Amino acid sequence: MLKNVIITGVGGQGNVLASQILGRASVRAGLKVTIGETFGLSQRGGSVMSHIRISDKKNYGPLIPPNMADIILGLEPLETIRIAPEFGSDRCVYIVNSRPIYPLNAIAGEMEYPNTSWIRDVLSSSGGRLYWLDATQHAVELGGPIMLNMVMLGALCSIGGFAVNEEEIRGVIQDIFPETKLKANYSALEMGKRLIKEYAN
Amino acid sequence: MNELFEIKGGDERLLQGNEAIARGALEAGVRFCAGYPGNPSSEILETLAEAAKELPIYAEWSINEKVALEAAAAASFAGLRAIVSMKQNGVNVVSDFLTNLTLSGTGGGLVLVTCDDPGGISSTNEEDARLFAKLSDVPLLEPATPQEALEMTKWAFELSERIKNIVILRSVSRLSHTRANVLLGSIPPYENRAFFDTKSPFHTFPVLTKHLGRHRKLDEAMAHYEGSSFSRYDGPERAEMLVISSGSSWNYAAEAVEILGLTERIGVLKLGMTWPLPVNILRRYLKYSERIFFVEELDPFVEEGVKALCAELASEVGIKEFYGRSSGHIPICGELSPSVILGVLGDIFSISWRAEEYRARMKSLLPQPSPPREFGFCPGCPHRGTYYAIKEALAWDGRNGFVSGDIGCYSMGIWPTGFSQVKSVHAMGSGVGLASGYGKLGQFGFDQPVITVCGDSTFFHAAITALINARFNNSDILLLVLDNSATAMTGFQPHPGTGSTAMGEKVEPVDIETVCRSLGVGVEVGDPYDMEHTAETIYRLMQEAGQRVLILKRKCALVQGRQGGFPYTMRVDQQKCLGEDCGCGRYCTRIFRCPGLIWDSSVKKARIDEVICVGCGICASACPSEAIIRQQKAPN
Amino acid sequence: MEQFQGELIDRVFDRGICVKCGACVGLCPYFRYFDGIVAVMDRCVAGTGRCVQVCPRAGYKSTAPQENATDGNGIGIYRSVFKARASVDTLHEGVQYGGVVTALLAYGIENSFFGGAIVTDREGALAPSGMLAESVTDIARCAGSRYSAAGSLAVFNKAIKDGKGNLAVVGLPCQMEALERMKHSIPDGAQRESAVSLRIGIFCTWALDYRMLKDFLRANGVTGAVKKYDIPPPPSEKFVVFTEQGRREFPLMEIRGLVQKGCSLCRDMTAEHADISIGTVEGEEQWNTVVLRTEKGEAFFEEALNKNIVEKAQLPDQNLNHLSTASRNKRKRGKNAELELSREG
């Protein structure tokens, strides 16, 4: 078994934490996991992408070869279509948060941020399966945009057939967060699950 | 207790490459750890500093890399195991000491870790620091995975002690920032027996004898390595191609061969030591194939070494055909990836591997690649205020002045986020050295004012000497110290001005203002959030001669965010907002460019992005029509 | 028609002919008057360009009336010309010559003919700059001439943005021309016109570049703020500055090298777009030459005369002739300079 997952987004969205939680959950589950992080100037509004490779056999290399991602967890729409041609495929599952983070050059009017419904159309015509979720909106309701990564992780474990289950994720969350923050994080996971269910219907 | 520091070992953990290096050092019984922060190396010393809170070891953030190595060498001279970590640029800084240290030799195991940054993702340059190993005749190790990083680090100490010289361990961003399962070993018991044996001093004389000795040590290292298990060969005995790889890029080569179904046709050799090249191992595998393909990050280092060896061994190993950087199969710069290696092998072996159909479909859906995201200062960043003030002052001055920049978050002043005010950026402290030079050009007709900027951490690292140079030679220099109380670029490591050490001990901070005053240069202090006033101060100082320092104090926005947050809730009064009209022309979103302000194209007015804006409030004073309104947050 | 800031940069700033009238300043964040210069702060993209429309140096069709109307004396259209001076009670300290400007302004403010006046303040740590005077004290403090252009229309623009109206504006001929252009500027010309109650123009042959002047003075050992500048009437050929340390004289020849480049293009010596224009009277330092040009200006001056704020007398023919010649010469020089500039492209 090998599951190649990419989490893509913008600095500050909690990408690295999400991939770490996923990685620790995998180790807990007795699996071999390798995570490659590409961040650079990430805290400064740049693109951030993590490659997570989970296997029951061996530790794979840190980068997923072209068009071999099984799942792309897009924390931001533009970042998702940025990498979809290089890493997606006909069998790729896209779980995408609909809320844009506008690049400075788009805010400044020097570049057009593509219409999000167009992005959605592109991804649904890509051949892969798409879950398009208003995750930021729900994260804000749960206590702030920082909860976004947890909502998306919740969504990830509930699409079926994923290597790591929610129990392990909860276990890691319990390890790394203080008592007071557990409830909010658990409800974020629940929210992600709910969004997937609602979207599927 | 942090599970990373548990003594016993035996468990598998998810470790980052840098953490694995740190753990390897702990398992080797390291006592003294030093470094200077810099992506992608910082987590090594950070981890060791954390360990130092629980284990009887010492860790420090040194003032710069050279001092770090010197401090660590002292420990080695006293018989202790010591490690220093830095990014590739840091090796340039240590090189003067390094090339002498390698003549004197060392005592306790001493390991220098360099983390190179192929692609220059978080650096001002792209540099292969491996060349310093060759330059100073010391062994060079290149781990490929986090597990190997741990083991190789441990082994490096042994090797260093065996040959009595420093060993360089080279990581790259891709390894340093990779996390994977790592099986921990145990940490040995500690003994305190530090002692400098005055009967065997450490110096470089007689130079020739020592130089010769240094080469002998290399031979010994090679022999020792060849008996280790860090080399690996996968493939047939007669191969259509031999891939020689080192470090993290070995993963790409191995996987590419697998994906292309070439495991029976291509052999992949992984080298753990790349200087000196393990001649006997190479002698053996070079015979396996006529075609040699080099896979390594950055310079053709192994490539050139092996080519020379092939010339020497031609009668034994035969004539070769080489694939790599000089053949043009691999780009001469930039980071490697699975797709680069797949591309080369796929073409040579005529195997198609790309998801052509999918790619064609995506190409028709997305004819243009997505535009890159512009880098920018964080919302609330004091540097935005600083550069805004600089921009104003330079415009008021009108003599075509510019900023001589330095290394830190504020290097981004070369981009629109810093109003593109910075016109040169090179190395730590170089902005100030350059300014010291510009300040003497008046006699040659140079009349452009120069402002130089450096951060608080950079100030101590190398800017201070340049400032003293300016003072000594009476150069006209205006230095703005952007004091945000953090080495923000690399993750908030303490430095002499912050008042605490790597290990969290409270110390009396070295006050930049006092230091400057004691040099006899003019010093003023300002607040970058007060942009107008700061601009006026800068303008005034620009009109003066001599050495002037303006310290602009404001905490890094990320630090402030954790330490109590910001005072305001912001909104744009869209009634007052002029938007695109004459009188504004989208000033806030187009020029001021804080990501917290966005353009609401439906009504053609600016708007606050509540998800991004932190509420520092400085944009309010930039708006020409007082449409950006700040409201005091309710105290919580 | 769309007009962009870029045109102003090309036509004026890049050619170094901005005369620091300040008309483009204070409308937006893209220009600032600071320490004697008008600085372009950033690039604007608005296409309605009020900055371009109002600039007297942007090279758009001159609105100067004398080019169309009959202009016998070479000093533009006027109703009367004479000499005048502040009466003994209204003569303020520090006035340049007869003190008429200051006296009229003080009178106007005191009797609410206007709510405020745009004048030019003395220099301090920075160059002289405009000021919105709303009291007699403010007016008095700004008496006297600063022989460098001081961007005071920036303050006018700011005052309008702050919702002020009913203003008197004192300015150099280029500033009066800018005010004239503002009337027709889109979209708020009418509003800006209606905010002006009285335009007092002062005669001008040239203005100095403040920063060059400062460097010159510094090089000659004059440091600190200048309290008063004077150019005694010909044939003295002197430029005099008064500072804390006392009085210093320089040959006018040397000073001419410090004249701002844009002044060479100027064709107006007597502020032909003002309601009242005021200058010196050669050889009679206690007097001013006064030109009443509009009905409004005339009515206001008559009032002040009736209230004994100022006193008037006949301007000798010889002085008028002199003024005419000087004014015609300036016009000719300006035309030639403009031709030359257009040839340079």
Ligand SMILES: Cc1cc2nc3c(=O)[nH]c(=O)nc-3n(C[C@H](O)[C@H](O)[C@H](O)COP(=O)(O)OP(=O)(O)OC[C@H]3O[C@@H](n4cnc5c(N)ncnc54)[C@H](O)[C@@H]3O)c2cc1C
């Ligand atoms: C740059 C310059 C050049 C001049 N050249 C000539 C000339 O060639 N021939 C001539 O006859 N007269 C010239 N004058 C006018 C002269 O100096 C007197 O200002 C004028 O005669 C009025 O005298 P007054 O006694 O009424 O002045 P005051 O009562 O002292 O009032 C002078 C008024 O002018 C304003 N002022 C001062 N400096 C400036 C400035 N730089 N820009 C705009 N307004 C300012 C003051 O705020 C004050 O309100 C010039 C003035 C200036 C500023």
Ligand code: SF4
């Ligand atoms: S700067 Fe002020 S007026 Fe201009 S767009 Fe922004 S909020 Fe509106």
Ligand code: SF4
């Ligand atoms: S207050 Fe203004 S400058 Fe500060 S973060 Fe918010 S939008 Fe940016």
Ligand code: SF4
């Ligand atoms: S006046 Fe108008 S067009 Fe000119 S720079 Fe200012 S905003 Fe732009």
Ligand code: SF4
């Ligand atoms: S002459 Fe006046 S309007 Fe023209 S650019 Fe200079 S200050 Fe602006």
